Amino acid sequence: MAQQYRITLLPGDGIGPEIMAVAVDVLKVVEKKFDLQFEFQEALIGGAAIDATGEPLPAATLDVCRNSDAVLLAAIGGYKWDSLPSHLRPEAGLLGLRAGLELFANLRPAKIIPQLIEASTLKREIVEGVDIMVVRELTGGIYFGKPRGIFETETGQKRGVNTMAYTESEIDRIGRVAFETARKRQSKLCSVDKSNVLEVSQLWRDRITKLGAEYPDVELTHLYVDNAAMQLLRAPKQFDTIVTGNLFGDILSDAAAMLTGSIGMLPSASLGASGPGVFEPVHGSAPDIAGQDKANPLAQVLSAAMMLRYGLNQGAAADFLEKGVLQVLQNGARTGDIMSVGMQLLGCRAMGEALIQVLEE
Ligand code: IPM
Numbered sequence: 001m002a003q004q005y006r007i008t009l010l011p012g013d014g015i016g017p018e019i020m021a022v023a024v025d026v027l028k029v030v031e032k033k034f035d036l037q038f039e040f041q042e043a044l045i046g047g048a049a050i051d052a053t054g055e056p057l058p059a060a061t062l063d064v065c066r067n068s069d070a071v072l073l074a075a076i077g078g079y080k081w082d083s084l085p086s087h088l089r090p091e092a093g094l095l096g097l098r099a100g101l102e103l104f105a106n107l108r109p110a111k112i113i114p115q116l117i118e119a120s121t122l123k124r125e126i127v128e129g130v131d132i133m134v135v136r137e138l139t140g141g142i143y144f145g146k147p148r149g150i151f152e153t154e155t156g157q158k159r160g161v162n163t164m165a166y167t168e169s170e171i172d173r174i175g176r177v178a179f180e181t182a183r184k185r186q187s188k189l190c191s192v193d194k195s196n197v198l199e200v201s202q203l204w205r206d207r208i209t210k211l212g213a214e215y216p217d218v219e220l221t222h223l224y225v226d227n228a229a230m231q232l233l234r235a236p237k238q239f240d241t242i243v244t245g246n247l248f249g250d251i252l253s254d255a256a257a258m259l260t261g262s263i264g265m266l267p268s269a270s271l272g273a274s275g276p277g278v279f280e281p282v283h284g285s286a287p288d289i290a291g292q293d294k295a296n297p298l299a300q301v302l303s304a305a306m307m308l309r310y311g312l313n314q315g316a317a318a319d320f321l322e323k324g325v326l327q328v329l330q331n332g333a334r335t336g337d338i339m340s341v342g343m344q345l346l347g348c349r350a351m352g353e354a355l356i357q358v359l360e361e
Pocket residue numbers: 091094095250282
């Protein structure tokens with residue numbers, strides 16, 4: 001009998017529904033080829049949820065996610081909701097989902113696709129062969145630390161406050177994920193912090209160093225975040241696995257993504273100690289091109305591949321999807337974000353169709 005999985009789909013906002021539709025069609029091919037059965041259930045998040053219910057993360061959505069084997073998310077946000085107070089913005093829905101499912105580990109691979117080297121803004125010799133995994137802490141740090149808010153001071157001035165804090169156990173659990181991840185790669189881990197200025201980073205470096213003693217086979221280095229940002233652009237091939245806190249990881253993962261030419265190609269996995277993971281593209285909802293059939297659906301498809309690999313333990317099916325994506329690029333198919341001379345410009349739907357054709361061959 002076919003192995004069954006319950007998958008929650010969160011299409012969200014902007015280009016979200018378009019790219020999600022492609023991923024679902026592609027997963028239907030995977031079902032047939034690998035004798036799997038996906039039961040898809042769709043739920044609301046972000047701006048779409050605000051419009052329908054007044055809240056960016058309705059309780060029903062969190063329930064549906066908890067009752068599934070994996071969650072596939074597209075993107076949230078848009079100009080329309082930008083002026084709402086921060087706890088009612090679409091982003092609050094995403095942060096609530098991460099916190100609600102305790103997804104403390106965010107894996108963001110940035111791997112150069114040979115077919116797309118020309119799309120990188122950096123020189124070929126700098127980016128050729130780049131293969132980096134950013135392990136970002138996702139449920140702590142300045143994103144969640146308290147106190148937070150905009151308060152009035154004694155002089156009547158407003159003062160904005162956020163708190164960057166990590167406990168030893170929070171550092172240790174993301175550290176372990178990072179060391180284990182590095183072990184499955186080139187066994188090189190670079191921990192990024194700002195321990196020359198921040199106490200929270202001093203503790204971070206201290207704990208990661210201690211943890212390193214348990215992983216003598218992994219080569220551990222440390223960089224300050226400003227230097228890490230520079231090194232990512234100067235000589236990205238020095239990196240294998242990077243581990244860092246929530247805010248630094250947010251920034252460095254966008255920078256690492258751009259080495260590969262387009263953020264439109266990059267997937268991510270957010271995992272907890274147990275329970276369903278959330279799999280989503282690194283890119284956002286691109287409201288400027290929403291509804292125009294211009295979006296690149298491949299990061300969403302590659303996120304589905306990460307879901308198969310890390311969420312459902314279906315590595316062969318993940319390989320199949322990833323190979324299909326390389327093949328469709330090899331055939332010359334391109335969306336606008338990765339277009340170059342001599343290639344065939346396709347819309348979102350047509351890219352999906354081209355991919356399905358490759359997968360069904
Ligand atoms: C990301 C995004 C989110 C973040 C936003 C949309 C809240 O930038 O997933 O990297 O800052 O974590």
